Structures are given as structure tokens and as C-alpha cells.
Amino acid sequence: MPAEDQGRDPCDQDGPESIYGSLRYTNGVESEPKDKDAHFDLLGDLSEHVWKDRGRFLSAYVCESLAFRLLSGLRVSVSVPKGFFFPLGRFFFSSTNLAPEPKRNEPTDAGMSSVRGLVTKKPAEGH
Amino acid sequence: MPGCIGAIDCTHWQWIKCPKAFAGQDHDRNGKRSVVIESVCDEDTNIWHFFIGARGSYNDKNVLASSPLMLDVNAGLWPPRNLSYTINGRTHRLLYYTADQGYPRYPILAMPHPASVTRKLFVYNRLQEAVRNDAERLYAVMPSRLNIVLRPARFPTVERMINTITKVAILHNMAIECTRAGFLAHQRMQAAPGEPADGKGHQADGNASGRDGGRVWDAGGHGFFVNIGPPSAR
Numbered sequence: 001m002p003a004e005d006q007g008r009d010p011c012d013q014d015g016p017e018s019i020y021g022s023l024r025y026t027n028g029v030e031s032e033p034k035d036k037d038a039h040f041d042l043l044g045d046l047s048e049h050v051w052k053d054r055g056r057f058l059s060a061y062v063c064e065s066l067a068f069r070l071l072s073g074l075r076v077s078v079s080v081p082k083g084f085f086f087p088l089g090r091f092f093f094s095s096t097n098l099a100p101e102p103k104r105n106e107p108t109d110a111g112m113s114s115v116r117g118l119v120t121k122k123p124a125e126g127h
Numbered sequence: 128m129p130g131c132i133g134a135i136d137c138t139h140w141q142w143i144k145c146p147k148a149f150a151g152q153d154h155d156r157n158g159k160r161s162v163v164i165e166s167v168c169d170e171d172t173n174i175w176h177f178f179i180g181a182r183g184s185y186n187d188k189n190v191l192a193s194s195p196l197m198l199d200v201n202a203g204l205w206p207p208r209n210l211s212y213t214i215n216g217r218t219h220r221l222l223y224y225t226a227d228q229g230y231p232r233y234p235i236l237a238m239p240h241p242a243s244v245t246r247k248l249f250v251y252n253r254l255q256e257a258v259r260n261d262a263e264r265l266y267a268v269m270p271s272r273l274n275i276v277l278r279p280a281r282f283p284t285v286e287r288m289i290n291t292i293t294k295v296a297i298l299h300n301m302a303i304e305c306t307r308a309g310f311l312a313h314q315r316m317q318a319a320p321g322e323p324a325d326g327k328g329h330q331a332d333g334n335a336s337g338r339d340g341g342r343v344w345d346a347g348g349h350g351f352f353v354n355i356g357p358p359s360a361r
Binding site: 025028029030032041050054 | 128129200201202203214215217219221223231232233234235236237238240246247248250251253254255
């Protein structure tokens with residue numbers, strides 16, 4: 001044992017790399033996959049990543065969005081019961097939960113054409 | 128989604144011949160007696176982890192806590208820490224599964240954001256739902272392919288259910304391999320950029336695989352009851 005480690009708890013390792021099987025290593029590997037803050041960091045980074053390339057990622061769902069728009073249009077002509085399409089339409093078109101981004105460096109609208117179908121304006125009050 | 132190693136989800140397999148002594152434990156939310164199946168699959172619905180035997184009254188969190196997958200995660204054996212990926216300019220070390228809202232908030236599980244108050248989070252939730260759907264798809268594809276899973280189990284013991292579902296999962300993976308002619312996601316990953324992955328005209332896309340460019344496969348099948356990764360990866 002080196003002289004500087006004399007009298008030190010072998011489990012108390014301050015080095016950059018913890019020894020496999022030590023108490024510190026065990027605590028680290030158990031707590032790392034359960035860190036709630038790391039989870040939300042991951043979600044934040046993923047949402048940024050997806051947002052940057054949203055045009056490509058969401059292009060597959062534009063057809064789905066258009067189909068629901070068509071169904072919403074049929075609602076008027078076929079006169080189905082009021083509120084029949086509401087749950088689905090609310091899921092795809094409502095923006096009641098979608099506040100605009102407050103940041104100043106808003107990305108350009110270049111990739112938004114494919115997402116536009118998913119996000120619409122907030123409906124007027126009283127409807 | 129870079130760093131994603133599959134989609135995890137649970138389903139119930141109804142157990143008709145459940146002994147009355149176990150009725151309380153196996154009573155699921157639909158009022159039937161069942162056993163929970165937990166699985167991890169990729170975009171080809173190739174099964175990488177399969178765990179059956181949890182009681183029907185368990186929810187997703189309980190099943191994950193009792194799963195051998197979580198035992199390995201707790202022991203630091205899984206996911207492999209020697210891989211890293213970069214998202215949004217930040218390097219992460221923990222690979223993750225996509226999961227639904229029923230799972231605990233662990234960094235190895237990329238779940239939908241609880242409050243999608245901004246457009247970014249809304250778009251992320253939409254894409255995450257699409258990726259997560261692979262696991263749901265497995266529970267539709269596997270019973271349609273092997274009909275014994277579609278029917279309620281008539282086995283007297285859980286051991287025989289495990290035995291049967293193991294065979295079903297192996298057959299399902301064999302069918303996937305035959306369907307893809309041996310062309311699987313991990314082979315696409317191992318191919319160099321611009322080179323055909325398997326000599327059959329498929330084009331690999333460098334650091335990417337699959338639909339959206341990010342599935343990372345390193346170790347072979349991570350099965351416990353069933354170790355059914357593709358033979359080349361074992």
C-alpha cells in the first residue's frame with residue numbers, strides 16, 4: 001500500500017475512477033440509472049434534438065394529420081353528432097396546452113411545414 | 128433517437144387454469160387472472176429481452192422492479208457504459224429504452240414528457256410515441272403469427288407457461304430473421320458508412336440504423352429467461 005494511503009478507508013476512494021466492487025462503485029452504478037434529474041435532462045436533450053430535425057422526423061405523420069383534417073371537414077357535411085370527432089381532433093389539432101416558445105432564438109419556419117398540421121391555433125373562448 | 132436500444136412494454140396473458148389460491152395475486156385490472164409478460168424489442172419486433180412470470184396484479188413499475196433486467200441495471204452490468212452518444216451537444220453514457228407513462232422516471236427509460244406545454248415537447252412526445260409503438264406492435268404480431276399466445280393459457284403451472292412462451296419467442300425471432308433474410312438492425316450498425324450491410328443491396332447509414340438513425344446495438348440479446356439474440360451477436 002502506498003504511504004499516502006496508510007490509514008485510509010479503502011472504500012473511501014477519491015480518485016477519478018472507482019474500483020470495481022468497491023462501495024463507491026456499487027453506490028454509483030445503483031444511483032446512476034435512477035437519477036430523476038438525469039432523466040429530465042435526457043428528455044430535454046431529446047426534445048431539442050427532435051425539434052431541430054422535426055421536418056424529417058414527422059413527415060410520416062403528415063398524411064395522418066391530413067386525414068383527420070378531412071374527417072373534421074366531413075363532420076360539417078355529414079352532420080354527425082356534435083362532439084363525435086372531438087376526442088381525436090383534440091389530440092391532433094388542439095393547442096390548448098401549447099404555449100408559444102418564449103425564447104428569442106426561435107428556429108426558422110423552414111421545417112415547420114410538416115408539423116403545421118399537428119399544431120393549430122388556440123380555439124376562441126366560448127366554443 | 129440516438130442511444131435508443133429498444134422499446135419496453137408489458138402485456139397480460141390470461142391464465143384460465145389459475146389456481147384459486149393465486150386468484151388474488153393474479154387478478155388483473157380487467158378482472159381476469161393473468162400473468163405479465165415484459166419484453167424489449169427493436170423496430171423489427173425482434174425480441175431482445177423477455178420476462179414472464181410476474182403476477183397479474185403487478186403494474187409496469189412492479190414488473191420492472193422484479194425483472195432480471197433491472198437486476199442487471201442495478202448491478203451495473205447493463206446497459207454497457209463504454210458506449211456514448213451525443214444529443215444536443217451533450218454526451219450521454221447511459222443508453223435507454225423507450226417506455227410509456229407507467230414506468231418510473233429513470234434515465235434508462237425515455238418516457239413521454241409529463242407536461243407537454245411547449246411545441247418542442249409536444250413534437251418529442253409525438254415521435255416518442257411512434258418509436259414506443261414497436262413494443263405494442265410485438266404484442267400484435269407475435270399472437271397473430273403463433274396462435275397459442277392469442278388464446279388464454281390452459282397450463283396448470285407458471286413454469287409451463289414460461290416454457291411455452293419461451294418457444295414462442297424463439298420461433299418469433301426465427302421468423303423475423305427469415306423475413307429479413309438475416310438482415311437485422313445490429314448488422315446495419317456494424318456496417319461501415321456507405322457499405323452494403325449484408326451484401327444484399329441494403330445500404331447502411333453509418334452511425335444510424337433503422338427508421339430514424341440512432342438505434343445502438345452492442346451486446347447481444349439481453350435475455351434472462353430467454354436469451355434469444357441473433358446467433359451472430361451471441
